Amino acid sequence: MELSGTLLAIVLFAPLxxxxxxxxxxxxxxxxxxxxxxxxxxLGVGVPFFLVLVGVVPHLFEPTAVLWVPxxxxxxxDLGPLSFQVGLMVDNTTKVLxxxxxxxxxxxxxxxxxxxxVRDGEPEPYYSRFFAYLSLFTFAMILLTLSDNLLTLFxxxxxxxxxxxxxxxxxxxxxxxxxxxxxxxxxxxxxDVLLLIGLAIVWAxxxxxxxxxxxxxxxxxxxxxxxxxxxxxxxxxxxxxKSAQFPLHTWLPDAMEGPTPVSALIHAATMxxxxxxxxxxxxxxxxxxxxxxxxxxxxxxxxxxxxxxxALVQTDIKRVLAYSTVSQLGYMMLAVGVGNYTAALFHLLxxxxxxxxxxxxxxxxxxxxxxxxxxHHLHADAQDMRNMGxxxxxxxxxxxxxxIATLAIxxxxxxxGFLSKDAILAGSLAYVLEHPQHLMLAVFGFxxxxxxxxxxxxxxxxxxxxxxxxxxLGPEADAVRGALAEVRESSxxxxxxxxxxxxxxxxxxxxxxxxSEGWIxxxxxxxxxxxxxxxxRAEAHGHGPASVHLWTMVLSVGLxxxxxxxxxxxxxxxxxxxxxxxxxxxxxxxxxxxxLDALYDWAFVRNAHxxxxxxxxxDLRVIDGAVNGLAYLVVGAxxxxxxxxxxxxxxxxDGAVNGVAWLLxxxxxxxxxxxxxxxxxxxxxxxxxxxALAFLISAAFR
Amino acid sequence: xxxxxxxxxxxxxxxxxxxxxxxxxxxxxxxxxxxELILNAANLNFVAFSKYVLGGVLGQVVGLFxxxxxxxxxxxxxxxxxxxxxxxxxxxxxxxxxxxG
Numbered sequence: 091m092e093l094s095g096t097l098l099a100i101v102l103f104a105p106l107x108x109x110x111x112x113x114x115x116x117x118x119x120x121x122x123x124x125x126x127x128x129x130x131x132x133l134g135v136g137v138p139f140f141l142v143l144v145g146v147v148p149h150l151f152e153p154t155a156v157l158w159v160p161x162x163x164x165x166x167x168d169l170g171p172l173s174f175q176v177g178l179m180v181d182n183t184t185k186v187l188x189x190x191x192x193x194x195x196x197x198x199x200x201x202x203x204x205x206x207x208v209r210d211g212e213p214e215p216y217y218s219r220f221f222a223y224l225s226l227f228t229f230a231m232i233l234l235t236l237s238d239n240l241l242t243l244f245x246x247x248x249x250x251x252x253x254x255x256x257x258x259x260x261x262x263x264x265x266x267x268x269x270x271x272x273x274x275x276x277x278x279x280x281x282d283v284l285l286l287i288g289l290a291i292v293w294a295x296x297x298x299x300x301x302x303x304x305x306x307x308x309x310x311x312x313x314x315x316x317x318x319x320x321x322x323x324x325x326x327x328x329x330x331x332k333s334a335q336f337p338l339h340t341w342l343p344d345a346m347e348g349p350t351p352v353s354a355l356i357h358a359a360t361m362x363x364x365x366x367x368x369x370x371x372x373x374x375x376x377x378x379x380x381x382x383x384x385x386x387x388x389x390x391x392x393x394x395x396x397x398x399x400x401a402l403v404q405t406d407i408k409r410v411l412a413y414s415t416v417s418q419l420g421y422m423m424l425a426v427g428v429g430n431y432t433a434a435l436f437h438l439l440x441x442x443x444x445x446x447x448x449x450x451x452x453x454x455x456x457x458x459x460x461x462x463x464x465x466h467h468l469h470a471d472a473q474d475m476r477n478m479g480x481x482x483x484x485x486x487x488x489x490x491x492x493x494i495a496t497l498a499i500x501x502x503x504x505x506x507g508f509l510s511k512d513a514i515l516a517g518s519l520a521y522v523l524e525h526p527q528h529l530m531l532a533v534f535g536f537x538x539x540x541x542x543x544x545x546x547x548x549x550x551x552x553x554x555x556x557x558x559x560x561x562x563l564g565p566e567a568d569a570v571r572g573a574l575a576e577v578r579e580s581s582x583x584x585x586x587x588x589x590x591x592x593x594x595x596x597x598x599x600x601x602x603x604x605x606s607e608g609w610i611x612x613x614x615x616x617x618x619x620x621x622x623x624x625x626x627r628a629e630a631h632g633h634g635p636a637s638v639h640l641w642t643m644v645l646s647v648g649l650x651x652x653x654x655x656x657x658x659x660x661x662x663x664x665x666x667x668x669x670x671x672x673x674x675x676x677x678x679x680x681x682x683x684x685x686l687d688a689l690y691d692w693a694f695v696r697n698a699h700x701x702x703x704x705x706x707x708x709d710l711r712v713i714d715g716a717v718n719g720l721a722y723l724v725v726g727a728x729x730x731x732x733x734x735x736x737x738x739x740x741x742x743x744d745g746a747v748n749g750v751a752w753l754l755x756x757x758x759x760x761x762x763x764x765x766x767x768x769x770x771x772x773x774x775x776x777x778x779x780x781x782a783l784a785f786l787i788s789a790a791f792r
Numbered sequence: 793x794x795x796x797x798x799x800x801x802x803x804x805x806x807x808x809x810x811x812x813x814x815x816x817x818x819x820x821x822x823x824x825x826x827x828e829l830i831l832n833a834a835n836l837n838f839v840a841f842s843k844y845v846l847g848g849v850l851g852q853v854v855g856l857f858x859x860x861x862x863x864x865x866x867x868x869x870x871x872x873x874x875x876x877x878x879x880x881x882x883x884x885x886x887x888x889x890x891x892x893g
Contacts, residue, residue, distance in 0.1 A: 767889030770815050770823075777811055 097145045098178045101138040101188070102236055105229035108134025112222035127218025128203045134225045135199050138232065139192035146185050150613055175300060179238030182613050183374075183435060187235045187367065190439050193594075194359035194446045195228045197587035201450050202351040204583040205457055209261075210464070220260060224355065227253040231360040235367065240289055240299040243368070247285070247332065250361050251278050257356075258348040270347035277341035281331015285368075288324030291317065292377065305375040313377075322382030325372050326389075333365025333419045336393040340687050343412040346473075350453030353408060357415045358446035366422040366438050370431040378426075384528075387427025391518070391534035394420030398541035402548075407452045407475050410549050414499065415445060417538055421514050424535060430517035432614045437510035439610070440600065444498040444507055447591035451492035454580045454588065455481060455553060458488075462573040470570050475549065477570050480558035484577045487585045489554045491592035496550050498595040500543035501650045506600050508647075511539065513611070516642040523638065539646050543653025551661040606639075799840035807833035820873045820883040824866065831862045 108130050180188075202224065206214050214220070230253060234246030252275075259271025293299055295317065296307035307313065313321060329335070334342035342362070346353055356362065369386065372378050378386065394417050401413035418441050425434035458481075459472040470477050482489045498507030515535050522532040558574035579585070593599065600610050806829050813826025835855045842851020877883050880890070 765892060767892030769885045769888070773814055777815065 093145055093149050093180065095178065097141055098180065098236060101141050101145075101192070102178065102229070102232050104137045105131075105134040105225045105232065109222050109225040109229060112218050112225065127221050128199075131221035131225045132196070132199050132203070135192060135196045135228055138228075139196045142188050142192050146180065146188055150182075150185055151609075174241050175239065175298075176242045177238045177300070178236045179301065180236070183367075183370070184235050186435070186439060186610065186613060187363075188232070190442050191228070191231050191235060191359050191363075194442050194591070195224075195231070195355065197590055198351050198355050198359070198446065198450065199224060201354075201453065201584050201587045202349075204581055205351055205453055206349060208461075216260070220257075220349070223253055223256050223260075224351070227257065227355060227360055231364065234364055238301055240292065240301070240304070244285070244289060247328075247364055247368075248282065250332075250364060251275060251282065254278070254345065254356055254361055257352040258345045260348055260352065264347070267347040270341075270344040274341040274345050277338050278331040281328045281338055284324045285328025285331075288321050288328065291321040291324065295321075301371065301375055304377070308376040318377065318379050319381045322372065322378045323385065325377060326369060326382060326386055329365035329369045329372075329423070330389065331365070332368070333362045333423065334416050335365070335389050335420060335423055336396055339393065339397065339416045340690060342416055343409050346406070346408040346412050350408065350449060350456060353412070354446045354449035354453065357412070357449060358442040362415060362419055363438055363442060366419060366426070366434060369423060369426045370434050370438075373426055373429065373431045383427050383429060385427075387424055387518075387521075387528070387531055390420045390423025390425075390427050391531045392420070393417065394424060394538040395534045395541070396420075398538040398545065401545045402541060404545075405475055406471075406473050407455070407478070407549065407553060408449070408473055410475075410545060411445070411448055411452060414448075414542065414546065417542060418445070418499070421511065421535065421538070424531065425514040425517055428517050428521035428531065430514070430521075432611055433510065433513035433517050435614050436600075436610055437507075437514055440498065440506035440510040440595070443591050443594035444495040444505075447491055447495035447588060447595055448499065450584070450588055450591065451488050451495065454488045454584050455485065457584070458485060458577045458580055459574075462577050463570075465576070466569055466573045468566055468569055468573060470566050470573075475552040478553040478558075478574070479556045480554070480574065481577060482554040484558075484574075485554075485579045487579055488588060491585075491588040492554070493550060494592040495595045496546045500546050500654065501539055501646055502543075502654075503647060504597050506595050506597055509597060509600055509606075512639070512643055512646060515539065515646050516639045519642050520638045536645060536649055540649035540653040543650040544657045547654045547657035548661055551657060555662055796840055796844040799836060799844075803833040803836040803840070806830075806836065818884050818886065820876070820885055820888075821870075823885065824869050824873070827869075828862060828866070831858055834858065 111130050112127050199221070202220065206217060206220050208214060227250060230246045230249035232246075233249070234243050237243040237246065255271045255275040258274050259267050261267045262271075289299065292304060292313065295313040296304050297312070298304060298307065308318070331338045342357075345356055348356075369378075373383070397413045397416035397420060401410050401417065404410045404413060418437070422434045422437050422441070425431065425437065455478065456472050459478065463470050463472055494505070498505035501508045501511040515532070518532045518535050522529055558571055558577075810826045810829030810831075810833060813829065814823050815826075817823050817826065835858050838851040838855045838858070840851075842848065842854075873883055876888060880888055882888065
């Protein structure tokens with residue numbers, strides 16, 4: 091199929107149409123089965139996926155990198171000298187991202203059909219609204235990837251912020267969900283504002299926000315020196331907010347308050363991917379200079395390690411996954427920072443698949459447990475891993491797919507995660523060999539790799555291995571064990587997406603050779619036609635010699651296996667006990683998440699409250715006082731002028747008013763004679779006028 | 793040979809009859825009939841001028857519009873008359889002078 095603008099427009103707008111149909115029609119005027127809403131949304135994502143499959147994927151290996159840049163881009167906003175042009179662009183990066191986004195979103199939509207049916211034993215009241223938001227989210231992400239300019243990219247970016255707010259706060263009766271939604275919105279907003287400043291700098295110096303023109307502008311030196319660094323840092327700040335990098339990562343774990351498919355959507359295909367995508371794009375067009383890149387690399391590397399260490403002690407299954415997302419995003423930023431955006435995007439893709447699989451798998455578990463607990467009237471937390479255990483036999487399909495995804499995220503060979511993580515680590519190792527003073531970057535990456543394997547297998551062992559409810563605490567522990575024995579595998583609507591996503595977590599789709607990047611590296615690192623030649627230099631280093639690859643492989647696999655082994659000794663075979671560690675100071679620091687949440691609460695939230703209280707008091711005392719005082723003054727002044735104004739009022743003003751009234755009454759008395767109330771009298775006047783008119787006209791034309 | 797003048801003569805007659813009915817009848821419905829005659833007089837003019845002067849079908853099209861309009865007008869006017877009858881128990885235009893100034 092030809093790759094045309096029409097096709098891209100359908101891909102882009104189908105989810106938006108689905109959203110509009112749902113929000114405006116379904117449930118209000120269209121009274122059909124509740125599934126109707128889901129079908130609309132499935133079509134809204136399914137159609138784009140199908141079109142991408144037949145229209146974009148066949149063009150993957152075509153030599154021309156830019157497939158469609160509109161000849162006459164839409165002149166969208168035209169304000170005199172300010173004119174923004176927008177268009178759609180498909181290059182190699184976009185092609186693979188589109189495939190990933192539409193497929194993962196489709197799987198998440200399918201999964202939600204079953205998952206969202208029930209809330210606390212009742213049919214979900216806002217079923218179609220949920221799907222409407224999912225569709226809007228998908229639209230925003232597709233808009234972001236297809237944009238050829240930073241303006242519509244920013245619009246998609248902000249739309250995603252809105253959708254994340256709506257979806258995280260979907261269970262809005264819960265206070266914690268409300269708080270999490272507001273936290274996500276505000277925290278990412280910090281980054282967004284900085285991003286907007288960055289865009290303004292780019293606009294002011296280059297004079298355009300279209301990516302090809304920005305790339306040319308940077309090449310021509312329209313923006314350079316510290317201004318370039320400043321713009322790069324501002325733009326990166328946006329990515330830090332969206333991709334939940336240190337220090338703006340705190341919203342992502344709290345975002346777990348949303349329904350699990352939302353977590354999968356935010357963590358895999360859309361929201362957090364946007365930040366990495368932006369960073370990779372900025373690297374491509376050259377807005378990240380050496381200084382910015384160093385910051386990017388350190389923030390990314392540090393985040394990878396930092397988040398992995400917090401994940402070690404979490405007990406909520408979704409929170410472990412959330413911190414692992416933060417950590418994996420740190421990897422991607424690290425790859426961007428060392429100039430290896432191919433690896434960053436590769437990991438973005440594979441991570442989207444296996445993280446979506448992990449989240450949906452945990453969703454499947456939570457769903458099953460929720461149902462079982464509900465049947466037994468238990469109030470146990472269906473997300474707490476201590477209430478799980480031994481689910482391997484009860485939910486074999488979920489377990490199998492979950493295990494594949496876990497192997498992938500841990501970087502065990504024969505998985506997609508191994509390929510992409512290896513590429514990142516090799517890139518950072520090569521960078522360190524060139525710049526020995528930045529040794530820490532590689533160290534961050536490798537230690538985080540071992541930690542990842544450890545906490546992910548801890549999760550698997552706690553959830554799926556051992557005896558059911560073996561770690562359950564509290565008075566309901568026995569009842570929990572009884573309920574766990576009745577847990578059933580989820581229906582095919584939920585397991586099919588898991589299987590599809592697990593397939594993409596294997597190596598085979600990405601590369602026939604299980605130990606080297608396959609076609610994907612070729613596609614991603616291929617010259618993008620719209621970029622100036624020199625821009626590809628950044629890509630040149632970041633690969634390093636072949637021996638680096640070998641060493642990376644040995645090291646990363648060794649560390650990952652070490653992590654698995656330690657986790658097995660702790661939690662599977664129980665050779666070692668975690669008690670001493672759990673009582674130590676370090677564990678407490680980790681459980682407090684290094685105190686950052688508390689710090690933000692203390693520094694920003696409480697002060698904001700204090701500020702609003704203070705301004706409330708200011709309002710009450712100073713401003714209200716001033717207004718009342720003014721009123722008092724006016725009242726006093728009025729009394730002294732009463733007699734003057736009274737006289738003027740009576741004689742001049744009243745006289746004029748009465749005079750006008752008298753005049754009008756006389757006029758009315760005359761005119762009322764005409765209004766007889768006899769219709770035929772009026773008609774007689776009308777026809778007389780007509781006859782007169784006829785005479786006049788015929789006289790004029792004689 | 794029928795010429796334009798013949799048509800105009802007929803339509804003028806129709807118009808005058810209609811006008812007469814509207815001005816003199818003591819029944820609102822009969823007045824309405826007069827209005828219909830006037831409209832049809834105008835229709836006849838449209839068609840005739842279209843045939844003899846303009847050519848084409850513009851006049852006929854306008855004629856069709858007028859017919860539709862007349863239908864709508866009759867519906868509304870009858871509804872109004874019905875309402876007046878319910879309110880005042882008469883449809884004699886001489887007795888419905890509520891709006892006298």
